[in-house]
Amino acid sequence: VLLNVLTCGLFVTEKLRGRYAALSIAAVVIAVGIPLWWKTTETYRAWLPYSHINELGSLQLQLSMEVEVVFSRGTLTPEQQKKVPLTQTREQQHHVDENTGLKYRYEMKYRTATIMEEDALRQPTAEEADFSLYKLSESPCGSVVVYVIPETSVLLPENIKVYVGQRRTALLRGQVGQGGELKAVLSALDPEIEQVVRTMSFSHEDIMAALSDRIRMGRLSKESLADSMRSFKSSPGYEITFSLLNPDPQSHNLHWDIEGAIHTYIQPLLDKLAPVANHSVDSQILYYAVLGVNPRFDNSVSAFTLSADSLAHVINPVEARLGSNAASSNPVLNFLLFVPDAHHSPLFIQDHSKRVVDSNAFHSPRWGGIMVYNVNDRYGQEAEFPVHIDIDMAHVMGVFLAQLRLMLGVQSAHPPPGFLLQSPGSAGLTDWELDRLQWSRTVENVATASTSITSLAQLLDQIGNIVINDNIAQQVYNAVTSLQAAVAELEAGNLAFALQYSREAILASERAFFDPSLLHLLYFPDDQKFAIYIPLFLPMCVPILLSLLKMAGELRQRRKEQRAKRD
C-alpha cells in the first residue's frame, strides 16, 4: 500500500512537474521570445521630428522689404516737409493654394534728402549722380531707395520718368510741389513707387514662378513658364564650360585668350553671384567638330545660312563630343563658339522670319548657348593657310555673358514704359538684379527644401521597411532648423541671411533625401512571409499549445469532479 501511495505520489509530482514545465516554457516564449524576435527583426528607424515637418508642409511665407523714399528739394512744400520723416507699412496677401500662402510687407520710409545727397543729385548726368549717391551710403541687400527729384530737373531725359541705377537706387521724377495734405501726395506717388519696386525687386509673378514646383501649372503665365523652363533650377553649384569648335584647322589657326577673357568678363559676374551658388569654369578646344546640319547657301545674303528650324538638331551631335567633369553632379552650362570652315563661310543664323540675327547666336533652355563666329573677312584669297586668327573675345564674351545671365536665372526685367535702366557695366550684373535673383532663389530653395522634407517624411511613413539611420535624422533636423531660420529671416527682411539659411536647408534636405542608405528593403508579400515563418515557429508552438490545452482540459475536469463531490 505504501508503494502504491509512493508511486501515485511520484506520478502526481511528475504530472505537476510536467505542468510546470509546459507553463514555464510558454511563459518564456511569450515573455522573452516574442519581444526578442520582434526587436531583432524590426528595421531601425531613428526618431524624426514629424510634428515640425508637418508644420512645414503648409508654407506661409512673408517677404518683408524696406523701401526708402527720399524727397529732394523742390518736391515738397515746407508744411509737408515738417511732417516727414514718416514710416508706413503696406501689406499684400495672396492665397496661392491650400498649402501655400504669400504675404508681402513693404516698409516705406519717407524722408527728405540730406545736404550731401542734394550735392550728389546736382551732378550733370544720372550715372554720376547714381555713383555719388552710392559713395555716400550703401543700402542693405534687398532694399530699394527711390529719390524723388523735381520735375524740372535735368538729370533725366525728356520722356523718361524713372532712372534705375546700377546699385539699389532709382531716380523718380516727381510732380511739381503741390500743396495739400502730405497723405495725398504720398498716395499719388504710390503707384509709381510700386512700379519701381516691382521692377527692381520681386514681383508676385516672379515669386509664383519660383514656387512652380508646389503649385499647379495652370496658374503661371506662359512667359513666366518659359522663364522657369529656361533657367536652371537652384543648385548649390554650376559647371560652366566654354568650348571652341574648329572644324577646319588646315585653314584656320585659331587663338582665343580664354583665360584673360574669363578673368575680365565672366569672373566678376560669378564673384557677384557667389552668395547664390558656386561656379566652376572650364574651357576646351575641339578640332574637326562639325555641326550636325548642313547649311544652305542663300543668294539673297550671299552667305550660308542656318534656318531657325534646323537649330534644334545642331546640338545633339556636338554634345556627344563635349566632355564634362565626371566628378560632380552639378548642372553643366555649355557655351560653344563655332568658327565655320573656309568653304562654308560666312555662316549666318536666320530667325523665323528669315532675317539674319545680329548676335549670330542661339541658346537652348537649361543647356547653354552656341555662337557662330565668322572669320572669312580677316584674310584674302592669297593668304597662306593655315591663317593665324585672334578671336575678338570682347565681342564673343558679350554674347556669352548675355546667355549666361539668362541661364543662371537673371530674368530680363521688362520695364514699364518711361523707365531707363542703366546697363550693368563691368560687373555684368546690377545690384538690384542680384537682389531679384536672391529673392526668387531664396523662395525656391525654401519651397524645394520643405517639399523634400515633407515628402521624405511621407515616404518613410508609407514604406515601412526602410531603415532610417541616425545621420539621416541629424540631416533632417538640420534641414528643419535651417528652414525655420530662413523663413524667420525672410519675415525680418534680412535677405542675405535668408539666402544663406535656405542654401543650408537645401543642402541638408538633399543629403537626407538622397542618402544611399535609404533604400527600401526587399518587398515580401504576406503569403511569402507566412511561408518563411511557419516552418520555424509551428514545430515549436505545437507541443506547447497541445500541453496547454491538455492542462486546461484537466483543470476543467477537476472542477467538474469538485462540483460533483460537493453535490
Add this chain to the structure above:
Amino acid sequence: MATCSCCFPLMMITLFLYILLYLQPVPCSNVETKASQLFSSGHTNNWAVLVCTSRFWFNYRHVANTLSVYRSVKRLGIPDSHIVLMLADDMACNHRNPKPATVFSHKNMELNVYGDDVEVDYRGYEVTVENFLRVLTGRLPPSTPRSKRLLSDDRSNILIYLTGHGGNGFLKFQDSEEISNVELADAFEQMWQKRRYNELLFIIDTCQGASMYERFYSPNLMALASSQVGEDSLSHQPDLAIGVHLMDRYTFYLLEFLEDIHPASQTTMNDLFKVCPKSQCASTPGHRTDLFQRDPGSVLITDFFGSVRKVEITKETVNLTTPIVYEDHENPNRRIGTPQMASFWAFGPSSCLCSSRPTASNTSSTSSKTLPQALPGGPKPLVVGEKGICHITGMTPFHLLL
C-alpha cells in the same frame, strides 16, 4: 420625299451663310504657334534607362532587344551622357558566339547592333535590382561618376525600357533575384516626390509584362507592355548560324516602327499603341495611360525616344568695352583646362569596366579604346578591344560552363 426637294435650296443657303459667318480665316501667325508648341510638352531634356535583366547565352535576344532600342534612341538624338544602359554584356565575346564582337538583331546577320560605340554603364554583375533602384531614385554613393547617374530634373522626359524574363508581378534579374511591381511603383513615386521627371514612358517586353505596371500610382506615367497577365511574350526568329533566337517579337515590331521615325517626325503615341497586334505578336500588348495628364494623341514619339532641343535666338548682348586684364597667378581658386575623362570606378564586388568614350583630344580625331585593367576580385570577363577582336583577360570555370 416631297419635303426634301423644297428644303434643299434652303439648306444650301444656310450652309453658305454658315461658311460666311463662322469660318473666318485663321490668322497666320506661324511664329506664335511655333513658340507655343515649343513649350507645350514641358520638357527640356530627355533621358533613357535601358535595362536588360538577363545573362547567359540563351538569352541573346534580350541583349539584342536592348541594344536595338539603344541604337534607335541614339539615332534619334539622345546622347550617351543621357542614356543609362544596363546590360550583362556577355554576348559579344561569348565563347559560343560564332561571330565574336557582334550582336545581331536580324537573321542572316544583317544588322550588328553592338558596333564600336556602345557605352554600357552597368555591366555584368552590376545589373542588380539594388543598382537599378538606386539609379532611379538617385541614391547612389557619392563616388559614382556622372555616366552612371540619372541626373534628370523636373523638366526631363524619361524612357525606361526593361526586358528579360518576368512573371505575374515580378521581373527576374540575372537569374538570381527579382524586382516586384510594388517596388517599381514605389521607386517611381519617390522619383515623383523629388520631381525627377516631367513625364515617364515605361516599356516592358517580358512574359506577363502588363502586371508590372498594374501598381503604378504616380502621375505622368505612361506604360506599354508586350503581353497581358497570363500570356507569354514570344521570340521572333532564330538564326540557324548563331543558334539562338535573335529578338523578341514586340521589340522587333517596335523597332520596325521606330525606323520610320526621324527627329522631326510628328507621329504620336496612339500609333505606338497599335504596334504589334495579336496577329503578329501572338500576345496582346497592353498600355496604360490613365496616370498621364496629356492626351496620348498629342504626345509625339520624339518626346520620349528622341531629344529635340528647344532653341531660342539670342536677341540681347552685353556691350563689353574694358580691355582684357590678366589675373595674378597666385590665385589658385579657378581651374581651367581640358576636362579629364573619368576612368574606372570599382562598384560592388565585381569589376567595373566602363568603356572609355572618345575624348576630344587636341591632336587627333581618331578615338582609341584602352583595354580596361582587370581589378582584383570578381570574375575576369572577356572584353572587346580594338578592331572588334575579343581579348581574353582571364578565364573562370563559370564561363566554361556556358
